[in-house]
Amino acid sequence: MGKHYLNSLFEPDSVAVFGASDKPDSVGQVVFQNMLESGFKGALYAINPKTRQVQGQRAYASIEEINAAIELVIIATPALTVPDIIESCGRHGVKAAVVITAGFAEAGPEGQALEQALLAAARRYRIRLIGPNCLGIMRPYIGLNATFNRGAMHAGNIAFVSQSGALCTAILDWAQSNDVGFSSVVSMGSSTDVDFGEILDYLVSDAHTHSILMYIEGIRNARRFMSALRAAARIKPVILVKVGRHGAGSKAAMSHTASLVGADDVFDAAVSRVGVVRVQTITQLFTAAKTLSCGFHPVGNRLAIVTNGGGPGVMAADRAADLGLSIATLSDASIAHLNQHLTPNWSHSNPVDIIGDAQEDRYHHAVKTCLEDPNVDGVLAILTPQAMTKPLQSAQALIELSNNHSKPLLACWMGESQVASARDAFAKAHKPHFRTPEPAVEVFAHLSAYYRNQRLLMQVPGPITSHIEPDVQAARNIIAGVMQEDRKVLTGVESKTVLSAFHIPVANTMIARSMGEAVLIAREMGFPVAVKINSPDITHKSDVGGVMLNLSNVEEVRTAYQKIQDNLQYYHPGAQMNGVSIEPMIIKPNGRELMIGVTTDPAFGPVITFGAGGTIVEIMADRAVALPPLNHFLVRDLIQNTRVARMLGAFRNMAPANMDALEEVLLRVSEMVCELPMLREMDINPLILDEHGALVADARILVEAREPTADRYSHMAIYPYPTQLVRQCRLDDGTAVTIRPIRPEDAELVKKFVRDLSEESKYFRFMNSVHELTEAMLVRLTQLDYSREIALIEVTSVQDEEVELGVARFAINPDGESCEFALVVADKFTGKGLGHKLMLSLMDAARSKGLKTIEGEVLSENHNMLKLMRHLGFTSKICEEDRHIVKVSKSL
Numbered sequence: 027m028g029k030h031y032l033n034s035l036f037e038p039d040s041v042a043v044f045g046a047s048d049k050p051d052s053v054g055q056v057v058f059q060n061m062l063e064s065g066f067k068g069a070l071y072a073i074n075p076k077t078r079q080v081q082g083q084r085a086y087a088s089i090e091e092i093n094a095a096i097e098l099v100i101i102a103t104p105a106l107t108v109p110d111i112i113e114s115c116g117r118h119g120v121k122a123a124v125v126i127t128a129g130f131a132e133a134g135p136e137g138q139a140l141e142q143a144l145l146a147a148a149r150r151y152r153i154r155l156i157g158p159n160c161l162g163i164m165r166p167y168i169g170l171n172a173t174f175n176r177g178a179m180h181a182g183n184i185a186f187v188s189q190s191g192a193l194c195t196a197i198l199d200w201a202q203s204n205d206v207g208f209s210s211v212v213s214m215g216s217s218t219d220v221d222f223g224e225i226l227d228y229l230v231s232d233a234h235t236h237s238i239l240m241y242i243e244g245i246r247n248a249r250r251f252m253s254a255l256r257a258a259a260r261i262k263p264v265i266l267v268k269v270g271r272h273g274a275g276s277k278a279a280m281s282h283t284a285s286l287v288g289a290d291d292v293f294d295a296a297v298s299r300v301g302v303v304r305v306q307t308i309t310q311l312f313t314a315a316k317t318l319s320c321g322f323h324p325v326g327n328r329l330a331i332v333t334n335g336g337g338p339g340v341m342a343a344d345r346a347a348d349l350g351l352s353i354a355t356l357s358d359a360s361i362a363h364l365n366q367h368l369t370p371n372w373s374h375s376n377p378v379d380i381i382g383d384a385q386e387d388r389y390h391h392a393v394k395t396c397l398e399d400p401n402v403d404g405v406l407a408i409l410t411p412q413a414m415t416k417p418l419q420s421a422q423a424l425i426e427l428s429n430n431h432s433k434p435l436l437a438c439w440m441g442e443s444q445v446a447s448a449r450d451a452f453a454k455a456h457k458p459h460f461r462t463p464e465p466a467v468e469v470f471a472h473l474s475a476y477y478r479n480q481r482l483l484m485q486v487p488g489p490i491t492s493h494i495e496p497d498v499q500a501a502r503n504i505i506a507g508v509m510q511e512d513r514k515v516l517t518g519v520e521s522k523t524v525l526s527a528f529h530i531p532v533a534n535t536m537i538a539r540s541m542g543e544a545v546l547i548a549r550e551m552g553f554p555v556a557v558k559i560n561s562p563d564i565t566h567k568s569d570v571g572g573v574m575l576n577l578s579n580v581e582e583v584r585t586a587y588q589k590i591q592d593n594l595q596y597y598h599p600g601a602q603m604n605g606v607s608i609e610p611m612i613i614k615p616n617g618r619e620l621m622i623g624v625t626t627d628p629a630f631g632p633v634i635t636f637g638a639g640g641t642i643v644e645i646m647a648d649r650a651v652a653l654p655p656l657n658h659f660l661v662r663d664l665i666q667n668t669r670v671a672r673m674l675g676a677f678r679n680m681a682p683a684n685m686d687a688l689e690e691v692l693l694r695v696s697e698m699v700c701e702l703p704m705l706r707e708m709d710i711n712p713l714i715l716d717e718h719g720a721l722v723a724d725a726r727i728l729v730e731a732r733e734p735t736a737d738r739y740s741h742m743a744i745y746p747y748p749t750q751l752v753r754q755c756r757l758d759d760g761t762a763v764t765i766r767p768i769r770p771e772d773a774e775l776v777k778k779f780v781r782d783l784s785e786e787s788k789y790f791r792f793m794n795s796v797h798e799l800t801e802a803m804l805v806r807l808t809q810l811d812y813s814r815e816i817a818l819i820e821v822t823s824v825q826d827e828e829v830e831l832g833v834a835r836f837a838i839n840p841d842g843e844s845c846e847f848a849l850v851v852a853d854k855f856t857g858k859g860l861g862h863k864l865m866l867s868l869m870d871a872a873r874s875k876g877l878k879t880i881e882g883e884v885l886s887e888n889h890n891m892l893k894l895m896r897h898l899g900f901t902s903k904i905c906e907e908d909r910h911i912v913k914v915s916k917s918l
Contacts, residue, residue, distance in 0.1 A: 116151025160215025182207020259301030301483030
């Protein structure tokens with residue numbers, strides 16, 4: 027594997043500081059002083075045309091005076107000078123720049139023009155930029171402190187990426203006094219060029235970084251952000267704080283769903299889906315990171331609490347309930363074991379109160395029993411210093427237990443002087459410990475969230491979830507007809523017809539254009555019926571008295587029709603009335619009224635919601651949010667995150683609801699979102715669910731025109747599994763094979779495939795010796811974000827077992843227009859046309875994403891691959907930097 031394209035930013039061999047100065051407290055003075063004092067291991071140059079020496083070092087008037095290559099420049103000069111500086115850096119061959127200077131887009135139109143000039147110069151010379159208006163960047167391992175933050179920073183294994191420079195300085199100051207070290211600190215500033223996604227991409231492959239912390243104020247490109255988070259969180263814990271949880275005001279919306287779902291709900295759902303933990307405070311950010319680095323393997327949210335004081339145990343249990351954690355129910359075997367080893371007056375339940383005189387033996391037995399209980403996912407041990415307690419010895423007992431168990435074990439030693447030595451022991455052993463119960467419980471909640479979110483991350487649903495394909499074209503035709511009439515809101519009948527195209531069961535509905543028609547239809551349909559206004563101008567029918575229910579005879583239908591007309595005239599005089607819709611009354615004694623909705627978030631695109639339904643849906647405010655596409659696992663998670671979920675089982679005299687039917691409707695709604703980019707908002711309210719099935723009683727859809735793109739799923743933040751790339755074919759010898767995109771569950775298949783390759787094939791593929799794929803490599807190769815990389819594997823069936831024959835993959839380059847490919851074929855299947863078919867499929871996939879060029883690197887001795895490239899029409903040239911490598915490329 028070659029160097030990452032941001033290597034010059036994070037691992038430069040040489041750095042020049044523009045604006046380096048002796049002027050006390052100037053940015054240039056602090057930056058250059060930091061670089062000197064941090065012990066940068068490469069060459070360091072000061073550039074200042076007004077002096078010949080800065081802080082005892084030679085100063086150069088310009089970069090042209092330096093007769094050496096410069097990889098990274100730090101710019102701390104006035105904004106007006108920066109575009110010309112970037113131009114001179116480009117001519118000198120500089121690869122990266124950190125622009126600390128402010129006064130660009132944030133300063134108004136003139137600053138915006140300067141920023142555009144700066145970016146144009148950087149792109150002309152392919153210089154990558156951090157900033158402008160940022161604190162800078164730190165890499166303590168190589169002595170790089172290109173910031174104007176006062177003070178040095180310890181090297182560690184945490185990377186911190188922040189949009190706020192001011193907050194960055196405060197956190198760095200806090201980290202120094204709390205003995206927190208960093209592998210990297212990156213202040214993003216305006217993110218004019220390099221953004222969160224690219225920084226994360228580098229940190230994923232950085233050996234010094236074990237976990238990634240982020241402070242976020244806003245997201246510019248949700249797809250890129252989600253893509254990078256998915257890639258990072260598969261390899262390393264990613265924990266973030268995002269401010270702006272409570273937006274001021276609310277938008278006017280055409281549907282209940284849009285008014286119920288806030289931007290912060292969507293952000294939570296988005297980061298959870300990509301395996302990231304979100305915390306609320308800076309202290310939680312670092313505490314969660316340190317705890318996740320302890321080697322625990324969290325598996326759930328069932329907490330056991332062991333305490334020598336009843337009060338602190340109750341405090342912990344209360345906080346656990348606040349956070350939605352489960353207080354574990356101990357097994358009968360655990361209760362029996364505790365009865366043998368604890369005093370008779372212990373609490374006999376969780377929290378496990380081992381009484382105030384408990385010493386290390388009781389802590390050992392109680393905590394060990396809880397850790398070994400299959401009903402327990404983690405243990406919080408609390409100690410309050412009392413006359414008989416031995417805080418240090420009890421701490422040592424916990425440390426020993428923690429070393430021998432993978433479940434989270436958290437300690438809360440309350441007090442100060444009497445427990446100081448115990449706290450020192452925990453710190454020396456790198457075990458998480460707390461002064462009060464609540465923060466400890468919060469950390470367990472973060473561990474539990476990490477486990478849950480990692481399971482969400484592993485889900486890769488396709489756009490179509492059932493073998494019974496929807497009639498997508500019929501649905502699109504209805505929507506096109508509505509938009510041709512210059513309408514955005516579908517009528518109830520149109521909405522139900524679209525739902526029917528996706529096989530969602532809807533109540534039979536007929537339109538009556540007059541009172542006479544209404545009476546005839548009601549008679550034919552059979553009483554009782556419901557009559558509802560049919561108007562393109564009315565979104566919420568109940569709000570204008572447009573819904574009449576349980577009509578049991580002809581006279582009631584006539585009265586209802588007239589009343590609806592009168593109500594419309596009173597509440598909305600200018601609205602158009604196109605008659606009424608008539609439906610049979612849905613009589614389901616065990617029916618639960620639910621709501622399924624779709625809304626479109628400005629950053630993350632379409633969002634699916636689920637919760638309690640009916641006319642008081644806003645008051646109930648019971649909803650959970652998920653980003654499509656969905657599968658059964660994700661649908662069940664969505665349902666369980668609502669209060670109404672508790673009413674779907676057996677309830678009083680009601681039979682349990684048909685959960686399969688509910689899941690099917692939610693999966694079909696996911697299909698609608700994937701295949702109908704013009705769908706902006708939708709309410710299914712109510713969806714009536716009982717033991718027999720689900721039925722849509724009413725629905726409302728809002729659509730919006732979208733520009734067509736080459737990428738059919740460009741409207742979605744999470745790219746569906748690309749089922750459209752699956753194809754069946756035969757090799758030259760007649761072997762039937764399937765070419766399909768790779769999935770996370772293919773890990774063992776890929777591992778065996780690489781293990782069985784010859785040493786030569788491994789060397790040709792990886793350009794170094796690879797005997798066995800590591801866990802991290804397997805994750806990188808099988809858990810893809812299909813929006814930015816595709817891997818197609820060719821498989822066949824041998825004795826009812828799937829066998830991998832070859833794989834071709836590409837990753838989109840930072841320019842967004844080209845991609846780099848790799849190809850490898852099983853040794854015993856070479857010469858059968860397998861590589862040719864894989865490459866043709868791969869190039870088709872690249873074209874479908876609108877890419878213009880596919881390129882790669884082939885070892886010069888790999889004659890078979892070079893022959894295939896010539897046959898496919900690739901051009902080739904020897905790499906100037908390494909003449910053993912041939913660069914191949916083809917226009918798509």
